[in-house]
Every structure is written in C-alpha cells, then in structure tokens.
Amino acid sequence: MTTFNDLQQRYKQQEQELHVHQVELEQQNEELRRINLELEQARNRYADLFEFAPVGYVVCDQGGLIQEINQTGCLHLGADYGALVGRPFALFVGNGQRAAFSELLHAALLPGGDTERSRMEVRMVDPGGRHWDALLECTGLAGSGSAGQPASLARLTLTDITQLKTAQRETERRTRQAQQLSEELQTFLQSMTHDLSAPMRQVGDFARLLGQTLQTPDQRSARLLENLLRAASHMNALMGSLTRFFQSGQPLxxxxxxxxxxxxxxxxxxxxxxxxxxxxxxxxxxxxxxxxxxxxxxxxxxxxxxxxxxxxxxxxxxxxxxxxxxxxxxxxxxxxxxxxxxxxxxxxxxxxxxxxxxxxxxxxxxxxxxxxxxxxxxxxxxxxxxxxxxxxxxxxxxxxxxxxxxxxxxxxxxx
Structure with a gap:
C-alpha cells in the first residue's frame, strides 16, 4: 500500500527530473538562438555579397522572365528592382541577339546543362537607349526542377565588358590601319626600287663608259668618276637593304x-x-x-x-x-x-x-x-x-x- 511518504518522495523525484529537463531545454533554446543569430548574420553577409557583387546576378524562369536581380544588375539594366522583376530579360538584349539568348537559356536549363553554350558576348540596351557590351553566363539553378527534368530557374551573370570591347575594336582599327600603311609602304618601296634601279644602272654604265672614253683622264676627273661609281653602288646597296628590311615583315x-x-x-x-x-x-x-x-x-x-x-x-x-x-x-x-x-x-x-x-x-x-x-x-x-x-x-x-x-x-x- 502506497503511503503518503512514498508519494511525497515520488513527487520530489519527478520535480527534480522536470527541473533537469527544464535546464536542458533552456540550454537547447540558447544554442538554437545562437545558431539562428549566426544564420542571420551569414544570410546578411551573403545577401550583401549578392546585392553588391561587381557583376550583375539575374534569376530568370523558363520563359526568360526576371524573378530576382541584385543591385549591380539593376544598375546594368538601368531600372529599379520593382520595375524589372516580372519583365522579360530579352527586352534588354539587342534585337539581333535575342534568338541566340533564348537558345542559351534553353541549353542552360537542360539536365546537366550545356557547358559549351553557357556564355556569349551580347550587345545590351537600357531603357534610355544606351548600348553597352556584356559577357553573359547562364547556369541552371540546382534543385529548381525535378530529377531528370529541366531546371525551372536559371542564374544569369552579367559582366560589363564595354571598355574591353571598345579597346579591342580600337586595337583592331589601328591594326587594320597599320596593315594598310605597311602595304602602301611596301608598294611604294617596290615601285621606288624598280623605278630607280634602271637609272642607277645607267649612271654607273655612263660613268664607266666616260672613263673608257677619256684617253688619259686627269687626276681630278678620275676622282670624280670614282666617286660617281661609288655613289651609284652605294645607292643600289641601300635600295637592296631597304627591300630586304621590309620583306622581313612579310609572313615567314x-x-x-x-x-x-x-x-x-x-x-x-x-x-x-x-x-x-x-x-x-x-x-x-x-x-x-x-x-x-x-x-x-x-x-x-x-x-x-x-x-x-x-x-x-x-x-x-x-x-x-x-x-x-x-x-x-x-x-x-x-x-x-x-x-x-x-x-x-x-x-x-x-x-x-x-x-x-x-x-x-x-x-x-x-x-x-x-x-x-x-x-x-x-x-x-x-x-x-x-x-x-x-x-x-x-x-x-x-x-x-x-x-x-x-x-x-x-x-x-x-x-
């Protein structure tokens, strides 16, 4: 028969166990609060990394509609976040490249993606009509589709390469200009050496013939003829050297x-x-x-x-x-x-x-x-x-x- 003392001892034991459980629960709650705080801090850090990354990040659905975009992307596209979400990304791609962008997006959403067709250089246009150059990389977001099925979302990475493309186009222009000048100079050199070679041969032949005609040329005349022959020979050598120098710029x-x-x-x-x-x-x-x-x-x-x-x-x-x-x-x-x-x-x-x-x-x-x-x-x-x-x-x-x-x-x- 259970006595009052037995009940009292059992109550105290349960009270002690409840206190232990309460302490453990408070410790678990404290650990949970600490973990939640760390997660919140990490989320804020990564949110800042996403929002203020040096490149634009845009999340699009299968139809190419913008679902998410960071601040850098907003600056690139020239509009606020609220004005961009829900709009087709293709509106900001130059008319001649919109079909190529659709193919790029489709390839990225396929299971496993298409690494060979994951990027392209595009000519972008903002709402104000300003054109700029971008490197566009497209990747399907993992977990946004069923296993073996196309992803439902894709992340676009936008890198502004306007300065690079401008410098590249300027370099190409200057290269074409230099090639044209080189060709013109080569043509001029060939024409010059061809047109001057015959007169220089005639000068040399004339000087030699004159030396033979003079029976006993005086010392001054002989010296002048010798200088004339030397000058003609030097001129011929110079034209030959110039020709070889500019030919060295031709393909090996x-x-x-x-x-x-x-x-x-x-x-x-x-x-x-x-x-x-x-x-x-x-x-x-x-x-x-x-x-x-x-x-x-x-x-x-x-x-x-x-x-x-x-x-x-x-x-x-x-x-x-x-x-x-x-x-x-x-x-x-x-x-x-x-x-x-x-x-x-x-x-x-x-x-x-x-x-x-x-x-x-x-x-x-x-x-x-x-x-x-x-x-x-x-x-x-x-x-x-x-x-x-x-x-x-x-x-x-x-x-x-x-x-x-x-x-x-x-x-x-x-x-």
Missing part, C-alpha cells in the same frame, strides 16, 4: 631543318678572297639544327658575321667565334669578335633603322643590317642585344625559343 617561309654549322661554313666560303687577304680566324661551337625559315636565319647570322668581319678589319689577326648555350626554354647564341667595338653608352642606337655608330669614311654600310636582324629575331619570339668595350671587341647575343625545335650538329670547326 615554310619551316625546315637548318643546320647552323653549315650556315656558318657557307658564310666563310662566300668570303672568298677577303679571307685569304687577311689573318681571319672564324670558329664555332657545336651548333644546333633548328626547324626554322632558312632565309631568316641566313639574314640574322649573316648580318652579324658580316659586321664582325667588317669591324675586325683594322686587327692584325681577326678572331670571330659563334657560340651557343642550351637553356631550359631555348638557345642563347653569341657572335664574338676582337674588333674595334663601340661605345656602350650608344648601345640604344645600335639596332635602330639607319643608325650607325662609326663614320662612313672608316666603315661602309647603310645601318640596316642590325635593324633587320632584330626584327627577324623578335618576330620569332626571341631577343637580341650586344655588349662591347670600345677598342676591345663586341659580343652579340641572340636568344631563340626552344619551340623552334633543335638537335646538335657537327663538332667545332675552325679555319
């Missing part, structure tokens, strides 16, 4: 294997009598075989070697060496000589068109060879520069990329 020829060892050997053979009249020693390292345009490499190394031969002329024993260093991303060539050198302070002029660092009385030339070499090397993705000490020789460096393709050639050869 077909790439084929070019053995630089043979190229240097042939240059030495072509020196002919000059090699035998002088103490001239030309050596080279193991040089690679490059997959390149042969004529371009001939002009680069030919001009550098010709310069070395010319500026070592005052030396009792001229020494010229072509070296190579293999690098991770290409090859570094050098053409070194013990000639007269040049003032390092003038190196900025060295590769300029018609720039010459020595008097024409001392060394002949038109000042085009190094400009031609630089143009070819830079068009090939390489670099060219020079180092020198006046009176102690020079070294010209040519850095060419590895993607020209190469394999080592014959061992060192000297003459």
């Amino acid at each position: 020829g077909r790439h084929q294997a070019v053995d630089l060892n043979r190229l240097v050997d042939q240059f030495v053979l072509d020196l002919g009598p000059e090699r035998h009249r002088r103490q001239l020693r030309i050596t080279h390292d193991l040089l690679p075989t490059l997959q390149a345009d042969p004529l371009s490499l001939q002009m680069v190394f030919g001009n550098l070697l010709s310069n070395a031969v010319k500026f070592t002329r005052p030396c009792s024993e001229a020494r010229i060496h072509v070296g190579v260093q293999e690098q991770e991303d290409g090859f570094l060539f050098s053409v070194r000589d013990n000639g007269v050198g040049f003032d390092p302070g003038q190196s900025g002029r060295l590769f300029g068109l018609f720039q010459r660092l020595h008097s024409d009385r001392d060394f002949e030339g038109q000042g085009l060879g190094l400009a031609l070499a630089r143009r070819i090397v830079e068009r090939s993705g390489g670099r060219i520069w020079a180092e020198s000490v006046l009176g102690q020789g020079s070294v010209f460096w040519i850095q060419l990329p590895r993607d020209l393709g190469a394999e080592l050639g014959d061992p060192e050869v000297s003459w």
